[in-house]
Amino acid sequence: MTDVEAEVLAVNENFYRAFEKKNLEAMSQVWSQGTASLCIHPGRNALRGWKQIRDSWEVIFKNTKYLEIEIEIINTEVRDTTAYIVLFERVLQASSNKTIKAESIATNIFEKMAGKWYLIHHHGSPLVR
Template sequence: MAGDHDSVLQANTAFYRAFEKKDLEAMATIWSQGIGSLCVHPGRTALQGWEAIRQSWQQIFKNTRYLEIDIDVISVEVSGDLAYVVLVEKVLQIGQDRLEAKSMATNIFERMAGRWYLVHHHGSPVVR
């Protein structure tokens, strides 16, 4: 359905907006608070459950003065109450150093109570 497709893309955009603005409160409204949520930052091990995921974002935001993120969506698929977005992330991160990274990412959303929540984010570095 076109409506579901658009709603998933809006949820995906909200995730990257919260990421770029380093807004932990907004992240908390986007992510499922369940213990089954998973996050794999590029080059890192899997984090399971919202508390571990929240702590990872908090640490990233704490050590980052500036973030700029561009995304290039490759695919959006919706099947019932599950959806995924496959995309390329281009991240400029300035903390102590300047880091430019490109990752392939998959974001999986689950519709709960009529709203799409992020339940899985996996980023893999693209080797130049």
């Protein structure tokens, strides 16, 4: 593994740590604040730009009592200032009245800007087994 791959994997890990801890501040440090950022939660419409993405995470975090996330990386690719990670997500989510176990396959795309890697695209698709 190269140093650059390790940097991208660290940002990816920070994304899932922020997700699991329901930490909006940490999430905002991982995501690009640009209008071109894109997020597609499993089974949902595309959200474009940091404001829509941030609002979606805020709603998820507010309506979730507990989150547990396991990831299994399938592939990592780094090219110049762009990188992507394809992975499985296993999410245990508890709200006030139900607990959901869900599996998704996800793609996370990162861009290096001003010497730092940022998440610019997250797309999760539900797996039905």
